[in-house]
Amino acid sequence: MNKQNLNVNENNDLLLKKNKVVNYTADETNALLVKKENRAKRKKFGALFFVWFMLILLYLPIVYLVVYSFTDAKVVGQWTGFGVKSYTLLFNPKNKDSLKLWEATWNTIWVAALSSVLSTILGTLGAVGMHFLGKKLKTAMNVATQIPIVNAEIVMALSLVILFVFLGLPTSAFSLIIGHMVLTIPFVVINVQPKLEQMDPSLYEAALDLGATRKDAFFKVMIPDILPGILSGFMISLTLSLDDYVITEFTKPTSSNFNTISTYVQSTLAKGNIPIQLKAFSTILFLFIVAAMIGYSVYNYKQSKKI
Amino acid sequence: MPSSQGQAVKKTKNHVSEPRKALTIPYAAFLVLFVIFPILLIFFYAFTDKQGNFTLQNFQDVFAGDASNATFKVIGTSLGVAALTTVICIILAYPIAYILANSKYNKNKIVVYLFLLPMWINFVIRTTATRDMLLLIGIDYRTMPWVTSIIGMVYNYLPFAILPLYNTMLKLDKSQIEAAADLGANPFDVFVKTIIPMTIPGIVSAITMTFMPTMSSYVITDALSGRTITLIGGLIENKFLLSQLNVGSVYAILMLILIGASVVFERHFTEQGGKR
Structure with a gap:
């Protein structure tokens, strides 16, 4: 009998441990909920950070083209002050x-x-x-x-x-x-x-x-x-x-x-x-594509609202 | 009476559908003349000399003696670049696609478009810009050709890996993931045992979308390695520029064999995915 009782007690202990059955007070429950919410928030922040970081990497070469189209230097990566020579050359019919x-x-x-x-x-x-x-x-x-x-x-x-x-x-x-x-x-x-x-x-x-x-x-x-x-x-x-x-x-x-x-x-x-002038050309091309994309998105948005 | 009426209807139906079938004739002729026949010509050219006589010289030029080392080195390089690009693309594209397709993180389709937008900039210009931008931040294509080439390849093919993965993840059965989590699976198990098996078709098509084209994208490695890394595509272009179409055909056949192998691989895995 005694031995059996002990076994039952042991079993109960094990069950408690396995299921982590603990009695929480209301405050503790709230604290846990807040913790869970925070974890979800952190996860979301991490996910969005990753996506936007990748997007920035993807756009770096394009940003490089746009920024360096406004300097007159011919050598890669050289900045000789602001200039629009690449644009004037691009539209010069004699070049x-x-x-x-x-x-x-x-x-x-x-x-x-x-x-x-x-x-x-x-x-x-x-x-x-x-x-x-x-x-x-x-x-x-x-x-x-x-x-x-x-x-x-x-x-x-x-x-x-x-x-x-x-x-x-x-x-x-x-x-x-x-x-x-x-x-x-x-x-x-x-x-x-x-x-x-x-x-x-x-x-x-x-x-x-x-x-x-x-x-x-x-x-x-x-x-x-x-x-x-x-x-x-x-x-x-x-x-x-x-x-x-x-x-x-x-x-x-x-x-x-x-x-x-x-x-x-x-x-x-x-x-x-x-x-x-290729940098100026690419900049204009990029703006053109962005404009087309925005136009397309707006059009899609309006179409979806109609329905 | 009813049966004869049925026959009459059937007759007129056939009569109507005949001219519709004929609409495919110009397209079929186009495919035969400009797709299938030219591929057969490649095989003909590989086994003939410039005068059109049968010869195995072209294969000897590619595989005999010293040439075979060079050829296998290029094949190895191509497979290596393609494999590395594909692995990196999948590792990066998988979480991106998952996050973009999950309404918990992203409700906006515009972010998806943002990933595709750079594709509309001419890819030669984009590759040049990548080279110059990397030079600017100290990654020199002359001293680190492998690093710059792989970055350029991943940059170019990442959207092609994201798209198929994104499309499969949109159709992901969320209740299975929740069920796995509710039944006590830890996040790692949920990922490996429910999410990955459900996205296998997307992974396979992302692999084929990046692996195959990478091997022939010699333009990117030419620009980003200063012509120190040669891919099979580069060899074919070289023979074209030298007007050695017969030897070029042998390389093209090599490429066709690799493509065939990857198609078999894709079929094998998509069929498995379909059986699940």
Whole structure:
């Protein structure tokens, strides 16, 4: 009996220890709650500190460009007092480097615009057609669509150069546009596809039943339905094309001194120091991007409020 | 009667859908002509000389004698840079994505955009700026090419690692995490045994988004190592500039093999993730 009692007592002790059953007074409970709250606050502060610290690191090179665009020094990191020479040079129509930079900018823009529009049209039509294909053909097309996404850009660039050599054609504006389309078209397709799957197929059929021509049903029923996917495919195409270096370097026209911003900056880098107006140019570009971003956010915010 | 009506409906349906299928023809032709056929040409070029005769000389140029040491050194360097970049990117991107996707810490989508914004600055300009900024704070690319190259690579690919992780973390089942914590798991166990397994698809796609492109991003290592670190991509560019497309094709095949291996790796792990 005695032994059993002892055992029970021991067990109780153990249970108490394991579950830490302690009787708290109200004050003690409050103190614990405050402690818990403080711990959560500290955790949140730590998390936000980390995120903002990373953001500052990410923006350091850009801040460097912006700050050092306001000094006339050519050497990296040298500050020779405040100056706006980089800006006046950039807008000086007689400066050769600035002219080349603006020409490269114009080339970058039209190549991106043209290749993105063509990719968007061809890719959207492709995605719509694929949506109605049989299972085997659809899988084959999906695999083919993945190739340019998975493949290394430089392998595609080399393969296109080989294709044009094989066909006996020199690289030209045509090969450049083709190169950018290869880069961007799969992203149009994979952005349109989910919208097609969400689409209500009976709407298109209904339009046809009610006497719409196929063209009308396609442009007035199907396209508006999948428009968000088309637009995001177009935006990704623009982004990829504007930023591209490798495919541009390989497929750009060899005959003339054709450059986009990427290839122009890379070629000046190879020669040594970059011209100082490039810093002014980058600053303006950055402000332009920030403005576009703010505009887009405001637009999104207003759209979400409407709904 | 009803069955014949059904057939009639079916007939018109097929009739309607035919021209829609045809919409894919131009796209399919584009893919065959400018994606698939050029890749087949790479294999053709690797096994022929400039006159188009069959030869194994190109492979000898790459793998025979002294050349093989140089080639394997470049492959090793590429894999090393890619692996290091990927590991650092994931270590940094994982907590960032977790914090951004967790409404406890962040309710604002704009912070997510802020991480993507630098991507819209031309990447050659961005890389140049990184080089000069690092020089300014005393990290010289001429004396520490590895440090500057890896910083440049991580800088460039971090957003690509954050995005897929962020997207999977948005869909994270919070009740499982809370349940694990309520049932007595310590924070470390909660992290290793519930959060990581749930985010494996995101981790895998973050790895493929950073690992593969890094190996061919010779522009970044060229600028940030003063051309002392060579990646496979750099070898291909070199052969292109020398118009040695046949030898370049051999390097391209090497690259394709590495890509194939990483696709197999990705498939393996995403399928495992799907089974859970």
